Amino acid sequence: MSKVLLVAIGTTRSRAVTDTADFLLARGVDVDLLTVEAESWQAAGLDPRVRLHTLAAAEDKHPLAVLGRLVRRVSKTAYTKGYAKIYRLLRPYVMWRAARTTVVRKLDWNNVDQLVICDSHAIPIGWHLAKRHRQLTVGFELDRAPYAALQVTADREPALTAAAPAPRPLSSTPAGIDVVDG
Amino acid sequence: MTVDKTLAVTTPWHPTLQRPFAGSFVQATTTAVRDLFARIDLYNTEDWTGPADPVQARMVRKAYAALTTGPSPRIELSAHRADEGYWVTDIPTPVTPRKHYADWALSHESALRPVLSASRFDADVVHGHVGIYGGWLAHRFARPTARVVFTEHASFLGRILGQPRSRAMYAEVMDRADAVLCVSEKLRNELLGAFPGHAGKIQVVPNAVEIEAMPVRPKPVTELRKWIYIGKVAPTKGVPELVEAFALAAKDEPELRLTILGTGPLVEPLTARATELGLADRITFHDSVPPQRVFEFLHAHDLLVHPSKSETFGMTVVEAVGSGMPVLVTRCGGPEETLEGLDGVAGLLIDVSEDPQVIVDGYRRLAEGLGLLDPGRARAELVGRYGAASVARRLAEVYGVGDSTTVMEPA
Numbered sequence: 165m166s167k168v169l170l171v172a173i174g175t176t177r178s179r180a181v182t183d184t185a186d187f188l189l190a191r192g193v194d195v196d197l198l199t200v201e202a203e204s205w206q207a208a209g210l211d212p213r214v215r216l217h218t219l220a221a222a223e224d225k226h227p228l229a230v231l232g233r234l235v236r237r238v239s240k241t242a243y244t245k246g247y248a249k250i251y252r253l254l255r256p257y258v259m260w261r262a263a264r265t266t267v268v269r270k271l272d273w274n275n276v277d278q279l280v281i282c283d284s285h286a287i288p289i290g291w292h293l294a295k296r297h298r299q300l301t302v303g304f305e306l307d308r309a310p311y312a313a314l315q316v317t318a319d320r321e322p323a324l325t326a327a328a329p330a331p332r333p334l335s336s337t338p339a340g341i342d343v344v345d346g
Numbered sequence: 347m348t349v350d351k352t353l354a355v356t357t358p359w360h361p362t363l364q365r366p367f368a369g370s371f372v373q374a375t376t377t378a379v380r381d382l383f384a385r386i387d388l389y390n391t392e393d394w395t396g397p398a399d400p401v402q403a404r405m406v407r408k409a410y411a412a413l414t415t416g417p418s419p420r421i422e423l424s425a426h427r428a429d430e431g432y433w434v435t436d437i438p439t440p441v442t443p444r445k446h447y448a449d450w451a452l453s454h455e456s457a458l459r460p461v462l463s464a465s466r467f468d469a470d471v472v473h474g475h476v477g478i479y480g481g482w483l484a485h486r487f488a489r490p491t492a493r494v495v496f497t498e499h500a501s502f503l504g505r506i507l508g509q510p511r512s513r514a515m516y517a518e519v520m521d522r523a524d525a526v527l528c529v530s531e532k533l534r535n536e537l538l539g540a541f542p543g544h545a546g547k548i549q550v551v552p553n554a555v556e557i558e559a560m561p562v563r564p565k566p567v568t569e570l571r572k573w574i575y576i577g578k579v580a581p582t583k584g585v586p587e588l589v590e591a592f593a594l595a596a597k598d599e600p601e602l603r604l605t606i607l608g609t610g611p612l613v614e615p616l617t618a619r620a621t622e623l624g625l626a627d628r629i630t631f632h633d634s635v636p637p638q639r640v641f642e643f644l645h646a647h648d649l650l651v652h653p654s655k656s657e658t659f660g661m662t663v664v665e666a667v668g669s670g671m672p673v674l675v676t677r678c679g680g681p682e683e684t685l686e687g688l689d690g691v692a693g694l695l696i697d698v699s700e701d702p703q704v705i706v707d708g709y710r711r712l713a714e715g716l717g718l719l720d721p722g723r724a725r726a727e728l729v730g731r732y733g734a735a736s737v738a739r740r741l742a743e744v745y746g747v748g749d750s751t752t753v754m755e756p757a
Contacts, residue, residue: 180364253401284396284406284440291409294420302420304438
């Protein structure tokens with residue numbers, strides 16, 4: 165069965181993620197999401213049928229993270245002023261290692277049609293995955309064309325365009341409320 | 347009219363899946379001029395905010411470049427034809443959260459460069475939106491012979507010009523531009539103050555607003571019982587003063603109701619304040635709604651109160667007047683221009699004040715003179731100023747294309 169893998173490290177672009185998932189699920193396409201933590205996605209309204217692959221637990225098990233907890237136990241100052249600064253730089257590497265032990269090994273990549281990189285923090289992991297799986301279609305948004313002809317089976321059809329009616333309460337600003345004034 | 351020229355539009359705001367209402371004014375303005383050109387390509391460089399840490403940010407940039415550049419890039423950012431009849435290329439632009447406008451502009455430049463063939467806009471006219479973003483990209487990528495125009499909309503123009511690097515970049519954009527458009531007199535004055543040597547090319551041309559398409563309320567307003575505020579629920583918008591003003595007015599008029607439509611940092615505190623005032627059942631807070639639903643709310647209320655402290659345009663006010671609704675608006679910048687000559691016709695203008703009594707007094711004067719308003723005339727005036735055909739005629743002159751008298755009226 166075909167599926168699409170979304171990669172979103174945080175929820176800064178949650179609306180795009182949830183709408184993309186809704187579009188695919190409505191057409192019977194499985195959706196997987198690679199992210200750090202699951203909890204915030206529930207609040208963002210992600211359909212519970214989306215299969216989550218979280219990196220937080222795998223990150224916690226990484227030797228560098230274990231070392232961090234030890235340092236913290238010994239000295240909070242050493243942790244804050246020394247370890248935390250270095251770990252911040254190494255974290256993308258740790259996250260990729262965490263991804264390798266989770267989604268990279270566990271996913272049946274033969275069934276993945278597309279890889280969608282959904283936020284800025286996800287770009288490095290998306291690039292690693294794209295390098296490993298050269299057959300994959302990769303994008304910053306879903307190529308909807310392959311699914312356009314599929315029959316819509318669910319009633320939770322997302323808004324395809326800005327003009328379409330929205331299916332659920334929105335958190336965006338209405339017309340006339342501007343980041344800038346128009 | 348022979349239509350043989352091409353237009354490139356570059357903007358940081360245009361509707362996307364993540365931000366379906368962003369840049370609707372850019373969309374409306376571009377749609378208004380579509381018949382003036384053989385082809386219009388719009389490049390939407392959308393901020394994707396990433397890590398603040400410089401090392402992590404560099405990793406993101408390198409991975410982004412590896413995915414999007416090279417002889418056979420893994421991700422090709424290509425154009426799609428929008429329903430509005432022009433071509434759109436959405437370009438995710440990794441940026442850091444640090445508020446350095448120069449860095450942001452350079453990030454947009456890096457993201458756009460690989461998308462353009464020969465690193466140039468292949469267009470006769472290039473129109474950038476927001477000087478430091480679209481204006482900068484127009485300056486960097488327009489052909490030497492192309493006409494470069496940019497529109498300044500930014501309410502944060504002062505902050506842009508307050509940073510030495512972004513001010514220097516802005517000065518380059520001003521030098522290159524053939525015409526500089528401001529959506530309000532307030533912004534024009536700000537630019538004139540900063541760049542007096544370019545006074546000859548700075549003019550006010552508002553964004554197109556599809557007022558003709560706005561649904562007029564089925565029944566005219568005969569009493570001002572149901573107030574509505576639409577916008578960000580923030581101190582700069584005067585919402586706390588509105589709640590206090592409503593409480594004062596509501597003491598004597600038990601039938602008054604207020605709806606606050608929008609999100610923002612003051613939703614929770616003001617909800618608590620409404621309860622404290624014993625008005626929890628008379629003040630309703632509602633989450634934001636998409637643009638097409640705004641008119642449902644306007645039609646279901648009697649009066650739009652817009653108590654903002656500062657506004658460069660004030661789209662909500664235009665929408666309310668376009669729908670035939672009276673407005674009570676502060677003289678906060680943009681509304682004095684949008685409602686010029688319409689004080690007492692579309693509604694009432696009041697002073698910006700921290701005293702809620704000013705809103706109450708304005709409401710009472712408006713209620714007394716309600717029969718003197720002329721919502722039909724107010725709407726017609728706004729169509730003349732901001733309607734698609736009117737703005738397209740102005741832009742045709744600015745672009746130097748076509749015969750500005752033959753711009754088609756909308757169907």
